[in-house]
Amino acid sequence: MKETCATILKVTKEQVEGLRKKANEIPHQDMEMVVKRPYSRSKAVASHLWGCICKARASDNSQPTRLNLRLDFHSRLKPSLPAGYFGNIVHSIVTSTCVHGDLLSKPLSYSAGKLREVINHMTDEYIRSALDFIASKEDVSALRSNFHIRAYTKTLNFLGNPNFSIGSWINLPFYGMDYGWGKPINVGRGLLNDDGKSFIMSSPTxxxxxxxxxxxxxEYMDFFKKLFYEDMPHHGNGL
Structure with missing residues (x-):
């Protein structure tokens, strides 16, 4: 029941590249394939966001937290769906549980590796198994996403959502659309109603x-904004 608010932050091209470099330059020993395949800008930015949100929420270092993201599985099915298939073909996936202390003390590659770890599990076999499970249910209401929950323990003075959800719209061609009156000036979420929910979007320019x-x-927003820009390799305020 605590008050929440929404905002939009800007990350410059230089800041994005700085985060990518930071995520890739210090491989973490718990994560695999860091050197073989560099982390993308979306994973680097999402990892930075996750850590800053955990720090801003100012909970105990032992507070568990997870990151939820939705992955397009259009090309992950075998055979893949046709290129012209129209629909919102996404599956919600969740990282393994971390604690605040690990996200804040370990290099950015640690949290980025957690994202890659769960994404790599999204194989054809996994997706088909999930679809079969959903199809077997007469009532799917219990399967609807309820990731944003109030969570607290007897030992922690924290009442709120300890998790973080992110959607990447980076590669969606919004600004190339023209319905007859010119290209859009701005594209954004119509509704952003959950604590800890976020979307990454490309700039219209x-x-x-x-x-x-x-x-x-x-109560955490101002501190979060401060952390978000101060902890970047390239400082700069995008507000």
Whole structure:
């Protein structure tokens, strides 16, 4: 029942590249394939967001937290769906449980590796198994996403959502659409109603900048914004 608010932050092209470099330059021993396949800009930005949100929420270092993301499985099925298939073909996936202390003390490659770890599990076999399970249920209401929950323990003075949810719209060609009255000036979420929910979007000017829309408890928002820019390799305020 705590008050929340939404905002949009800007990340410059230089800041995005700085986060990518930071995520890839210090491989973490718990994660595999860091050197073989560099982390993308979306994984680097999402990892930075996750850590800053955990720090801003100011909970105990032993507070568990997970990151939820939705993955397009269009090309992960074998055979893949046709290129012209129209629909929202996504599956919600969740990282293994981490604790605040690990996300804040370990290099950015640790949290980025957690994202890669769960994404790599999204195989054809996994997706078909999930679809079969959903199809076997007469009532699917219990399967609807309820990731944003109030969570607390007897030992921690924290009442709120300890998790973080992110959607990447970076590669969606919003600004190339023209319905007869010119290209859109701005594209954004119509509703952003959950604490800890966020979306990464491309800039309308196609300059390599990213826009991040998200919602957080109001009491943590100012501190989060401060951390978000201070902890970047390239400082700069995108507000």
């Amino acid at each position: 196609a300059d390599g900048c990213l826009l991040i829309a998200f919602r957080l408890q109001t």
